[in-house]
Amino acid sequence: MKKIFLLIPCILLINLAFAQNFTDIKLPEPDKSGGKPLMEALNNRQTIREFGTEEFSVQQISDLLWAACGINRPEESKRTAPTAMNDQEIDIYVVLKSGIYLYDATNNTLKAIKEGDFRADMGRQDFVAVAPVVLVYVADFGRMAFVMDKKTKIFYSATDTGFISQNVYLYASSENLATVVLGYINKDRIVKTIGLSKNQHPILSQPVGFKKD
Numbered sequence: 001m002k003k004i005f006l007l008i009p010c011i012l013l014i015n016l017a018f019a020q021n022f023t024d025i026k027l028p029e030p031d032k033s034g035g036k037p038l039m040e041a042l043n044n045r046q047t048i049r050e051f052g053t054e055e056f057s058v059q060q061i062s063d064l065l066w067a068a069c070g071i072n073r074p075e076e077s078k079r080t081a082p083t084a085m086n087d088q089e090i091d092i093y094v095v096l097k098s099g100i101y102l103y104d105a106t107n108n109t110l111k112a113i114k115e116g117d118f119r120a121d122m123g124r125q126d127f128v129a130v131a132p133v134v135l136v137y138v139a140d141f142g143r144m145a146f147v148m149d150k151k152t153k154i155f156y157s158a159t160d161t162g163f164i165s166q167n168v169y170l171y172a173s174s175e176n177l178a179t180v181v182l183g184y185i186n187k188d189r190i191v192k193t194i195g196l197s198k199n200q201h202p203i204l205s206q207p208v209g210f211k212k213d
């Protein structure tokens, strides 16, 4: 009986230690220099569906997200990818082995959303579970204030996601990484796993990783 009483606080302490580790991550400044010339990056752009399991450094995650839709004109808070009417309605959820984070471009931070490995929930193909980074593009229809009808919201958020995805493809090409954009996803499962609100709609996901040897 005594042993059980000792065991319970121990388990609580271990859980607390893990919980404390899962916090927001302040990203280093993105490196905006270097990379391959644009024409070379375009020439090498391709879909690759095989990933090595090696994890990205926080610098690589910062560079990747800045390329995707980071802020490139701070004085206007404008981004590397365009959005219809500058609504900036696409959020990027960053799904890592350690948990789910939300990219906060303004503060260059990964905001901790949920601890645990949920990569497999972000696509229906086996490789999604092993890619070190899975980006999930989620449109917030609540941010599309001047777009009245739902059809246009769907259209604009899909096109806006396409620009972000292509930025990621070009970054991957420039850095010799593997990536594939995914439309074959279980949107209900993504909504449930991330805990999205009724205004938030998953559009596509995109695993990124090192090329498999």
Ligand SMILES: Cc1cc2nc3c(=O)[nH]c(=O)nc-3n(C[C@H](O)[C@H](O)[C@H](O)COP(=O)(O)O)c2cc1C
Pocket: 045, 046, 047, 048, 049, 125, 180, 181, 182, 183, 184, 185
């Ligand atoms: C909107 C969109 C959705 C896609 N969905 C998937 C997908 O669910 N699974 C997959 O393996 N590839 C997917 N792809 C990747 C395409 O199959 C790939 O781009 C196409 O075969 C052309 O190859 P490339 O990108 O190397 O030029 C998708 C591409 C786009 C643009």
